[in-house]
Amino acid sequence: IGDVNLSHSATQSTSSPAVQSMSVRNSSSLTEKSNGLEVLLDISKEEDKIIVTLDLPENNFNLVGSEFRIGFDNTRLEYDKLETNSTMNTFDAKRETYLKIGSISTDGSQNLNSGVQYKIYFKSTQSFDSTLGLVSVKKSEVVDSNAKQIGVIIKWKNFG
Numbered sequence: 001i002g003d004v005n006l007s008h009s010a011t012q013s014t015s016s017p018a019v020q021s022m023s024v025r026n027s028s029s030l031t032e033k034s035n036g037l038e039v040l041l042d043i044s045k046e047e048d049k050i051i052v053t054l055d056l057p058e059n060n061f062n063l064v065g066s067e068f069r070i071g072f073d074n075t076r077l078e079y080d081k082l083e084t085n086s087t088m089n090t091f092d093a094k095r096e097t098y099l100k101i102g103s104i105s106t107d108g109s110q111n112l113n114s115g116v117q118y119k120i121y122f123k124s125t126q127s128f129d130s131t132l133g134l135v136s137v138k139k140s141e142v143v144d145s146n147a148k149q150i151g152v153i154i155k156w157k158n159f160g
Helices: none
Strands: 019-022 036-046 049-056 063-072 077-084 089-094 098-104 116-124 135-144 152-156
Touching: 036 135, 049 063, 049 135, 063 116, 077 089, 077 098, 098 116, 135 152
Parallel strands: 036 152
Antiparallel strands: 019 036, 036 049, 049 116, 063 098, 063 135, 077 116, 089 098
């Protein structure tokens, strides 16, 4: 298990591979928890792109809406695009230092029970070796068909 100051981590390589990934190991799986829904987060660097992936798992909550606020360092990143496998109406709204992304079914005829993945692409405006501090999840909300808000727990994606 890694830690912020790397005092309990394996020795890090100084080489910079073509693809870097920022992930933290956790022992939880993609399951509904009594206190919320686990959403996996992964942040990776591929050449001059930063890719933020949010994976909302299969569930039984009958979710008809999701919204995530993704903060980003606008001095080093520029928003490029959003890709998703959602069949619902998907939105992305760019603000100066954050994005709002998500899906909604205004009439409740569709849901996110089969899960959904959001991939947010940023272009880097300067070179850097680490993705640390470039993006964050500022807010997350999911609601069911009764307009009840379901708790969301953001977890780092497992290694491997």
